Amino acid sequence: MTQRRFAKTTGIAATLGAIIAVPFMGWAQNQETQPAIAALEANLTDERALFNATVDATVDDDLLELGQLVAMGGAENGGSGMACITCHGANGTGDGSGAFPRLAGQAGWYTYKQLVDYASGARPNQVMSGIAQRLTEREMEAVAAYYAAIDAPYRPIPGEADVSLLQWGGQLGAVGSAEKGIPACVNCHGPSGMGNPPSVPYLAGQYANYMTYQLQLWREGGRDNDAMNVMSAIASKMTDEDMRAVSEYYARVRPVVDVVETVPASIDTPEITE
Numbered sequence: 001m002t003q004r005r006f007a008k009t010t011g012i013a014a015t016l017g018a019i020i021a022v023p024f025m026g027w028a029q030n031q032e033t034q035p036a037i038a039a040l041e042a043n044l045t046d047e048r049a050l051f052n053a054t055v056d057a058t059v060d061d062d063l064l065e066l067g068q069l070v071a072m073g074g075a076e077n078g079g080s081g082m083a084c085i086t087c088h089g090a091n092g093t094g095d096g097s098g099a100f101p102r103l104a105g106q107a108g109w110y111t112y113k114q115l116v117d118y119a120s121g122a123r124p125n126q127v128m129s130g131i132a133q134r135l136t137e138r139e140m141e142a143v144a145a146y147y148a149a150i151d152a153p154y155r156p157i158p159g160e161a162d163v164s165l166l167q168w169g170g171q172l173g174a175v176g177s178a179e180k181g182i183p184a185c186v187n188c189h190g191p192s193g194m195g196n197p198p199s200v201p202y203l204a205g206q207y208a209n210y211m212t213y214q215l216q217l218w219r220e221g222g223r224d225n226d227a228m229n230v231m232s233a234i235a236s237k238m239t240d241e242d243m244r245a246v247s248e249y250y251a252r253v254r255p256v257v258d259v260v261e262t263v264p265a266s267i268d269t270p271e272i273t274e
């Protein structure tokens, strides 16, 4: 946990400033490259990669290797039938359309739970339920840990959004709406929606179309896997416009990594002689 990923930014103005400054940061890297296991190992101590105590899995490079195999369509037993990377991308960033959620850097236990829920039908989905049913318990853990350990760049945001819509979204995120009875998303999803591992996913950098669709599913009862109905209760108070606003807002928020000040080793600090 050397580099803290979670922003200390609070306040809409500060966050909107960050959004405008860095919307297309980082997408210069190769989109098709499968990350090397050795590079991912460094992230195993990050809280994103640590499982909830209910999962008895040692998160190590063996698990990451199996996770990569599953992501590529291979498996220990049987097989998922479909390589995850076909839809979710080699580095877990999907194709940018928002049809496929971003998985890179997502809380591992959250991802694992979604696979369990797709398989059981608590989160029914035509595509994912069949895929998840073919995975073993260990394969679910492995592929979840694998995606949790990936630090991937962000794809450019498709389309533009109205500034007043983004402001309303930012307000819902940071303080909610007392009038409508909507709590602030940051209460659970962490500062700037960076997530709160192991169980609360990040919203920052997730695709707007995907998030809007999930909120609608909760409101309409199509997704029913949130403990104590927290998200369905919230979604039931939101209009389509509210959902769109908060989703477009979070799609533009980027994790703010604390700047670590480093002095290059090759430069000697001159001695001060007086």
Ligand code: HEC
Pocket: 070, 071, 080, 082, 083, 084, 085, 086, 087, 088, 099, 100, 101, 102, 103, 111, 112, 114, 115, 125, 127, 128, 131, 135, 143, 144, 201, 213
């Ligand atoms: C044919 C395309 C396709 C393939 C292949 C695929 N997915 Fe998905 N995945 C989707 C779609 C579409 C959704 C959104 C479904 C929904 O609305 O719940 C999704 C959603 C998910 C989610 C939910 C993410 C979240 O933020 O809640 C997880 C986790 C996931 N997929 C993991 C996987 C894994 C692991 C594999 C490989 C074993 C895989 N997917 C293969 C299309 C695919």
Ligand code: HEC
Pocket: 101, 113, 172, 173, 182, 183, 184, 185, 186, 187, 188, 189, 199, 200, 201, 203, 206, 211, 212, 214, 215, 225, 226, 227, 230, 231, 234, 246, 247
């Ligand atoms: C009381 C805590 C709490 C609050 C407040 C909250 N959430 Fe959530 N949210 C959760 C939990 C827990 C989950 C994961 C549910 C699950 O296990 O599938 C979640 C999941 C989500 C997801 C699904 C993400 C994905 O990758 O599929 C979206 C979208 C979401 N929340 C949006 C919001 C928005 C927008 C707000 C503010 C208006 C909000 N949440 C407020 C607890 C909360």
